Amino acid sequence: MESVIREVSPLANDDFFFVYHLKQSMSDESLHSHVNYELNLIINGNGKRNIAGSVSPFGPVELVLVGPETPHAWQSEICNSEIVKIQFHSDFLDSQFLSRNAALPIKELLQKASKGILFSQSTVEKVKDKLLFFDKQQGFDSVLSLYSVLYDLAISRNMVLLSDFEGDQQFDEEKARKISMVEQYLVDNLQRNIKIEEVANLLNMSESAFSHFFKKYRRISFTEYLTSIRVGRAIRLLHDSEHSISEVSRKCGFSNLSNFNRVFKNIQRCTPREFKEKELSYSFV
Secondary structure: OOOOEEOOOOOOOOOOEEEEEEOOOOOOOOOEEOOOEEEEEEEOOOEEEEEOOEEEEEOOEEEEEEOOOOOEEEEEOOOOOEEEEEEEOOOOOOHHHHOOHHHHHHHHHHHHHHHOEEOOHHHHHHHHHHHHHHHHOOHHHHHHHHHHHHHHHHOOOOOEEOOOOOOOOOOOHHHHHHHHHHHHHHHHOOOOOOOHHHHHHHOOOOHHHHHHHHHHHHOOOHHHHHHHHHHHHHHHHHHHOOOOHHHHHHHOOOOOHHHHHHHHHHHHOOOHHHHHHOOEEEEEO
């Protein structure tokens, strides 16, 4: 399998999910992964889909759910596609909720998602309008709508698993708590220069021990993760605010504007200015 890029996610810890809706365009993706579940609806697409090294043709309409850490990419031969991506936390539904009888189908669905799940065309037709409407909803109604969509998908027939990928086993609660402490510290201090030494001290670890611990858990180095957090924050500010690009760069802790432009383009495959001009919609709940 080709190398996998760690995707930047603008999803914050206090969000339920975010919706990315892009019209009239579809650019080829590099194989990438992230820590969240992602539901992908593609309309008027035609090309190749790569789920954890399993490559197949797709089109013209398809709906796929991928799990946390599952490598995935779509490469399209049509440039006027419409894409809706809904990305939600791995703990969007907690274990107690999922253990109750009515929620068991959703639990089974999410357990299979690491392999990538392709849904039938009849299922796509049933939920497509709901997915296209997600970026226009607000508040808890949209959360209930996502619950409803996941249940519809969970009880649907003729779903296909796209790979043999198993995902990663979860660390114990204590290690997860430590990672959560680190992530919150980064978010709270993002505007300034953050050194690995101070973050390691937060967990009473040496720099080398912390680096090893963090990379084993997040499958990415601390420096790469911090950069991804900065770019994720920049995506939100570029979309949600009237801040200038230089203000966004400063608020996200980049040392200078040229560095911000270079890092952003390397990850997003476009400059911050080009990102602001795209015909897309981000919605956070």
